Amino acid sequence: MRRVIVGFGNDLRGEDGFGIEVVKQLQKYPLKNTKLIRTFQLTPELALELQEFDEIIFVDAAHSDTNHYALACNLEKTNQNTISHHISIEMILSILNSLYDSFPTFQVYSMLTNSYDIVKNQEKYNENIIKTVKYIKNL
Numbered sequence: 342m343r344r345v346i347v348g349f350g351n352d353l354r355g356e357d358g359f360g361i362e363v364v365k366q367l368q369k370y371p372l373k374n375t376k377l378i379r380t381f382q383l384t385p386e387l388a389l390e391l392q393e394f395d396e397i398i399f400v401d402a403a404h405s406d407t408n409h410y411a412l413a414c415n416l417e418k419t420n421q422n423t424i425s426h427h428i429s430i431e432m433i434l435s436i437l438n439s440l441y442d443s444f445p446t447f448q449v450y451s452m453l454t455n456s457y458d459i460v461k462n463q464e465k466y467n468e469n470i471i472k473t474v475k476y477i478k479n480l
Contacts, residue, residue: 344396345376346477349383356454356466360400363450366474383428388436392443398450398477399430405453410465412472414449450477 346367352358364379376394380387391397403413430449437443452469460466 342395343374343376343393344398345378345391345394346372346398346400347378347380347383347387347391348400349380350402351381354457355459356452356456356461357402359402359452359454359466359470362470363400363473363477366470367478370478372478383430383433385428385432385436388433388441391433391445392437392441394445397445397447398480399447400450400473400477402454403451404455406455408453409455410462410469411453412469413451413453 346364348360348362348364348367350357350360352361361379364377367377378387378390405411430447434445434447437445450473452466452473
């Protein structure tokens with residue numbers, strides 16, 4: 342099975358860089374049959390690269406007003422029917438299904454936050470990166 346891990350977010354915007362940081366740490370390990378991708382945001386063009394994989398793991402920061410630093414599996418549902426240059430995981434999967442007849446399995450790992458200027462609690466932030474890396478590399 343070929344899998345890809347996509348970490349996305351903006352590492353210049355505080356805790357929004359969670360997905361990027363997880364993938365940076367995963368690069369330290371030999372992950373068999375696994376490609377690592379770091380990207381600022383999900384775009385339709387990414388589907389071209391993802392269509393060859395059997396499994397996709399998405400890693401990001403997800404907004405929450407109450408559960409800061411909780412780890413979750415968050416698949417945002419959107420009502421957006423237009424394609425822009427910032428799209429959801431759901432839209433990427435839809436593009437893969439409808440345009441490329443590709444139906445990979447997928448997982449989503451998120452750290453809940455609302456801090457997009459700074460990392461408010463560096464210890465908890467780093468702890469969540471370590472936990473997520475450990476879990477993903479042992480899949």
